[in-house]
Amino acid sequence: MKILFYSLVLLIPLGLDAQIFEVSANRKYREVFVDTDKFGVEYLDVLENSLLNMKDKTLRLKILNDLGYYYHTRNLKKSLAFINQGLEEALDLENLYWEGKFQVSQGAVLLRMEELDSAEEALRSAMGKIPEEESWLLYTNLGYVYERRGDLSKAFEIAGESLQRAEEHQDSKGRAMAYSDLSNLFWKQGKFEKGLEYGLKALELFKKRGIKDLDYDFTFHVVGNNLIALGRYDEALDYFNASVEIGEKYGFYNNLSDTFIALADLYMELNQFVQAQQSANAALKYARLLENDFMIMRSFLALGKLQNTLGEFDNALEYLLECIEVAKSDFGDKFYLAHAYKALSKSYEGKGDLPESYEAFKIFHHLQEEVFNAEAGQRLAMLQTEMDVAQKEATINIQQARLDQQKTLQVFILILFAVLIFFLAVLYRVFLRKKSYSELLEKQNKEKEFLLKEIHHRVKNNMEIISSLLSLQTAQIENDSLQNIMIESQNRVHSMGLIHQNLYLGENMAAIEMKKYFLNLGQYVLETFGASERIKINCVMDALDLDIDRAIPIGLIVNELLTNALKYAFPENKIGEIDISMKESGGSLLLKVADNGIGMHVDGQISGTGFGSQLIGLLCRQLEGKMHLIQEGGTQVFFEFHIQHAA
Structure with a gap:
């Protein structure tokens, strides 16, 4: 079955095991029981509702075929109605492929309605219309037609052909189905060991597919039948229970009826007659829901056999006569009809x-x-021998092909090994050249790094000389205002010198770690003003690296703010604290300098000559930043610099 991924086709009913219809831009049509089996019992109702708004004609054919084929497990008449509608639309579209697909589905349903001749006609008409690699379902149902007619040798022959086609096209589902059919045919012939062997092969292939579908379910039933015949009842019960679980999940009424009939036989063998009665009644319930005379006939047969076993021969006769009445004179499956007359003979014998x-x-x-005449037996034996020989020949061919592949692989590996050695040799030579070049570059980089550090060292030394000259000049000035100006200038030079000192002393020649820089700068300014004992500088921030173009102006800004705070925020030797922090956030650098001093004047201007304020303004514009002042419990100055413009 296939399931549509089609935009807004229908609403999903609550309680489904998985969504069947989903929105998809490419409108991909996924195959259920091929791509997935995660569906509940309502999936056919959901699929049927999708036809109401379906405009895509090819998609309609796919859905109609799926509805027709999978409804045959629940309602044969409804199934045939969908198939006939689809066949009519395929003929109108002159679509030969879908005409053949619908004829295969039609044959499968007519077969289960006991119209064997019509089923064979539909299946044979489909031949040549669908590709051979998709023909396993056609041949599976054609084999069922001959099996129902009692021509087991022909059914066996078709199953063998189906297996051969599946192996030619490497179709695992087709192989699994052929093995399942052969298992069932061997069981009917009384060759239970062989039947079990092929049934287990089929289950192994189904399990590898990872899909629990109708045919996987039926194969559990077939394996269970062979195990009952071999007297391995406990094992058979496990397989039947697995079959029932799948059948109840998806509503496979045909398989459920089949398996409950087998369970009735099993419980009779175990002398568990209550369970046998319950199983036979369940089989009849599902057969009637399906309206399948073949399954109804077999359910009555199971009930009749149970009454015979219990010695209730009048009840047995009632069930068995109804069984034969349902079968009628033209009933195709002589195998089960023979069993019905055998049980009827036992009932009459019991009554005397x-x-x-x-x-x-x-x-x-x-x-x-x-069913089992000498000619048919000989033909079956011959077909089995031919199939065994073909299987052995196929195995030999596969082994030979594997040997040829191994030889080819060995030659390929040798060639690959030679190419690899050559490639490694070339790589080694390249590596040696690269190593030599890398060593040269490393040497040059070390030389450049040394020179760069030396430059920063000399710049720092020059800054220190300027700072010292300013300090000497300050000592000769008696005017306090001029002396303060000189000290501030000295601090500014020192703040820039610290940048170069960090560069030549650090491992990173391209950036300065600002937390360490702020702490060093703050300590220097405190010592300059002799405030180390009463003023504490806090720098609560994570490590943050900045390039020199941003570090120098930010360092000067912080220097001015520290100087201003020490000069005006803590008069009369007051004790206090200054907080410095900086972080990156949303593409910006956020700088904060705050003190808990007496605050600024009411006009919001920084005290002093005004040069520091002007310098801060100029540096802020250079960095394309913004400054905010807050005067609560001291002075807080906030800066925001855009990183992308701060170079």
Whole structure:
């Protein structure tokens, strides 16, 4: 079955095991029981509702075929209606491929409605219309037609052909189905060991696919039948329970009826007659829901056999006569019809009606001979031998192909190894050249780094000389205002010198770690003003590296703010604290300098000559930043610099 990924086709009903229809831009149509089996029992209703708004004609054909084929597990008449509608639309579109697909589905349904001739006609008409690699379902159902007719040799032959096609096209699903059909046919022939072998092969292939579908479910049933015949009842029960679990999950009424019939036989073998009665009743319930006379007939047969076992021969006769009535004279499956007359013979014998028992047994014997006559037995044996030989030849061919592949692989590996050695040799030579070049570059880089550090060292030394000259000049000035100006200038020079000192002393020649820089700068300014004992500088921030073009102006700004705070925020030797922090946030640098001093004048201007304020303004504009003042419990100055413009 296939499931549509189609935009807004329908609403998903609550309680589904998985969504069947989903929105998808490419409108991909996924195959259920091929791509996935994560669906609940309502998936056919959901699929049917999708037809109401379906405009894509090819997509309609896909959905109609899926509805037709998978409804045959629940309602044969409804199934056939969908198939006939789809076949009519395919003919109108002159779509030969979909005409063939619908004829295969039609054959599968007609087969289960016991219209065997019509089923064969539909299936044979589909031949040549669908690709051979997709023909496994066609041949599977054609084999069922001959099996129902009692022609097991022909059914066996078709199953063998189906297996051969599947192997040619490396179709794992087709191989699994062929093995499953052969397992069922071997069981009917009484070759239970062989039937079990092929059934387990089929299950192994189904499990590798990872999809629990209708045919996987049926194969559990077939394996269970063979295990019952071999007397391995506990194992058979496990396989039947697995079949029931899948059947109930997806609503596979046909398989459920089939498996409950087998469970009734199993419980009779175990003398668990209550469970046998319950299983037979369940089989009849699902057969009636399906309206399948074949399954109804077999359910009555199971009930009749149970009553025979219990010695209730009148009840047995009632069930068995109804079983034969449902089968009618044109009933195709002589295998089960023979079993019905055998059970009927036993019922008459139990009642003491020997003439009727004898007549029923004669019919049983006649039907048995039609199914298992000497000619059919010889043909089956010959077909089995041919298939075994073909399988062995296929195995030999596969082994030979593997040997050829190994030889080819060995040659390829040798060539690859030679190419690899050559490539490694070339790489080694390149590596040696690269190593030599890298060593040269490393040497040059070290020389450049040394020269760069030396430059920063000399700049720092020059800054220190200027600072010292300013200090000497300050000592000769008696005017306090001029002396303060000289001290401030000395601090500014020192703040820039610290930048170069950090560069030549640090490992990173391109950036300065600002937290360490702020602490060193603050300590120097405190010592300059002799305020180390009463003023504490806090620098609460994470390590942050800045390039020299941003570090110098920011360092000067902080120097001015520290100087201003020490001069005016803490008069009369007051004790206080100054906080410095900086961080990156949203593409900006956020700088904060705050003190807990007496605050600024009411006009919001920094005290002093005004040069420091002008300098801060100029540096802020250079960095394309913004400054904010807050005067609460001291003075707080905030700066925001855009990183992308701060170079």
